[in-house]
Amino acid sequence: MKNETPRLRSRRSRFAAATAVAAAALLALTACGGSTQTASTSSAAVAAGTSVPEIALNEAAIKMLPEAVKTSKVLRVGIPTNEQPTQYFLEGTQELTGVNPDIARLIGASLGLKVEIQVANFDSIIPGMAAGRYDMTVSSMTPTKERMKVLDFVDYMAMGNSIAVAKGNPTGIAKYQDLCGKKVGLLTGSYQLTVNIPEYNKDCVAAGKPEIVSNQYQDTRQAISALTSGRQDAVLADSPILDFAASKNPTLEIASAYDFTPVAAGVPIESGLKDPVAAALAEIIKSDAYKQVLAKYGLEASAITDARVNFAQ
Incomplete structure (x- = not known):
């Protein structure tokens, strides 16, 4: 994007x-x-x-x-x-x-x-x-x-990388910059958790916004469950995983997909x-x-x- x-x-x-x-x-x-x-x-x-x-x-x-x-x-x-x-x-x-x-x-x-x-x-x-x-x-x-x-x-x-949110996107997340101050589910040990989130938090602080609240899970399915139960605002993970989950779960949608490497x-x-x-x-x-x-x-x-x-x- x-x-x-x-x-x-x-x-x-x-x-x-x-x-x-x-x-x-x-x-x-x-x-x-x-x-x-x-x-x-x-x-x-x-x-x-x-x-x-x-x-x-x-x-x-x-x-x-x-x-x-x-x-x-x-x-x-x-x-x-x-x-x-x-x-x-x-x-x-x-x-x-x-x-x-x-x-x-x-x-x-x-x-x-x-x-x-x-x-x-x-x-x-x-x-x-x-x-x-x-x-x-x-x-x-x-x-x-x-x-x-x-x-x-x-x-x-x-x-690629995707951000999944609840259907209707009640928190208004459209890109990773919108994650500042939000509760985000991530895979334990993932690149998103160990590399992306620290970089994103630097941007949040530079913009005068609160840092992302990172919550770790042993698999992405657990993070998605926390999102659908209202305990998370978003999940940040690999596009294939979140795209598949959104295709099977009508309570999810993809807010952003980017950076294919x-x-x-x-x-x-x-x-x-x-x-x-x-x-x-x-x-x-x-x-x-x-x-x-x-x-x-x-x-x-x-x-x-x-x-x-x-x-x-």
Whole structure:
């Protein structure tokens, strides 16, 4: 939108900046990082929607894999849930579907690896990677300079930022500048919470307005529930999530959508996975399988044409 400043790169799911020193500290925090479980893939779940289109093996990328991964033939991927359509459990199951799990599965298929999805709270993924529980994350994470101190990133799609409000927009929010003094629901550890809100608050103070009242939730669904029950004035999160919620919930509407930028798959530095994942994604984003996965979730407009490596937002 014209009234959004370019310096405010709105992205989510990317959380608290981790420095090299913080990475070591994260190892000590893994016991309190939230629950983790494995999302299995049964034949029934595949039929219901956790399968992905076939994609050719990328032999050149496979040759680049570190020996440990070649031996295990498993790619452990940390992904949160309750964020439809990006990642969510199929109703009545522990089978994870959504665009992020499917992109992870395409990467695994391209590399000839079995993808083992580990479901965890969003803010526990970086500590989990520091502790060696995950090989990769595909969780709509924005690549930033701070995160690049502990992770390598490869772009895989683009997402925007949206502000959801109650139907009829009783608080009159039309853009992020209108959030000053408002109660806003945000995902714990998200880019919106850790980067956007501090920047927005600077603008609020400069304009002589009260700062945003930030309230954190472990998933966006909880934030939306707080909005619809009148406990929040707005929710700030990734566009696909809030757009989907508004399409299903007649009590919601989108007040503003802006600043579409790439999100990236992250792998630990020194893991040896950056080059094979980059080679795999470079071919995946050219494939029909990639287009089909995005179309499955109504996200065709999120396609990218360049799987950039470590391109900071």
